[in-house]
Every structure is written in structure tokens, then in C-alpha cells.
Amino acid sequence: MALKQRDGSYAVVFDGVIFTPQDLKRIAEALDRHGVKLVKFSESQRMVVVGVDPERVEELCRDAGVKLAPAVGRVVRSVKFCPGSALCTLGNQDTLSLAEKLNKFHGMELPDKMKIAISGCPNSCTEPAVRDIGLMGTKEGFTIFVGGSAGRKPRIGWVLAEKVEPDKAVEIVEKILEFYKNNAKRGQRLGDFIESIGFEEFRKAVLG
């Protein structure tokens, strides 16, 4: 889980997005003790700790009281989410509890990487329309986008379902992941897979 950096040092990604000042203090003290010089934040909001001795990652995590997040490879990446209704005055939906539920898929192996984003309202601060799976909170529930991308081949995702309750959204995400895992070719991102079979076929397969 350690990523080699351009300067030959290694970086690891800590899981977790919301911290108390006490958590940050404990983490900072552990990083200092282990000689870490730099922390940056990933696109999925996770703490990327640069300049780590790969042999001492376990010890560092224990001291900092954190877990590592799978940051590379053909897996479900860390779920990106905004504060939602728990903290943001504009939030329609509880993004924090949905993110916690979707966390069970974190690290699941798939034909290619899988980026999931949740926003609490249509302002879409986490850009769900351009993620492999995006969940956008509205007053009536979540709108689910699939197959979006902001990378080399930008694409707005297809709207798979609207007004979805949180538990139902978790069920649908599970079906998407299973269907994609069992049917896509290695290296085929979700959007390319949907294009290859047609959105209607995909929709029928995952929604029945």
C-alpha cells in the first residue's frame, strides 16, 4: 500500500475524512516521531503521508491510531463525500452515514478502479456526475449516476435511478459492483463497460 514518489520516498494514504482536534494532534505527533516531513490531501480527501519508511508503516499506523486506505489498483477506492445534512446548511441528505455504509465495498477487487462520490445536494461539491458511481442528494432521496469520468475521456454519467432511499442506494451500488465485476473486461472502466453493452441493458441488469 506504499506508493513510490518521484524523489524515491514512499507515501501511504490514511483512511478517514472527519477528525477531531485530538485525533489530529495524535496523528501529527506520530508523524513527527516517525520523521514524516509532509502531508497532502488526495482527490478523495484522504491524508497522504509522504516520506514514510515502508518497513515501519504498521508501527506508524498503530501510533497514529489510523488505518491505511487502498489508494491504487483495480479496487473500489475511498468514497468521496461532502458534509451533507449533518453539517452543511444546504444538505438534503445524510452523506456521512451513507459513506459509512458504502465503506464495506472499500478495497473490493474489480476489473478496473472504481471511484464513488456522494453529495448532499445538487450543488454537487464532490462532483458525483463525473465519478464511476455518483450519488447526489435531493429532497426526495438520491439520484444515482453511473459511468461518469473526469479523466482522459470526460463523460457525464448516465442517470440510473432517482429518489432512492439510502438503504436502497447501498443495494443498488452492490448490484452495480457485482454486475461490473462479473461481466466487464480487465481494464475496462465502468463507463466504457456501459457503453459497450448499452445503457438500457445495464439498467435492466442492475435494476431488474
Ligand code: SF4
Ligand atoms: S454538495 Fe451541497 S450539501 Fe454537500 S457541501 Fe456542497 S452545498 Fe453542502
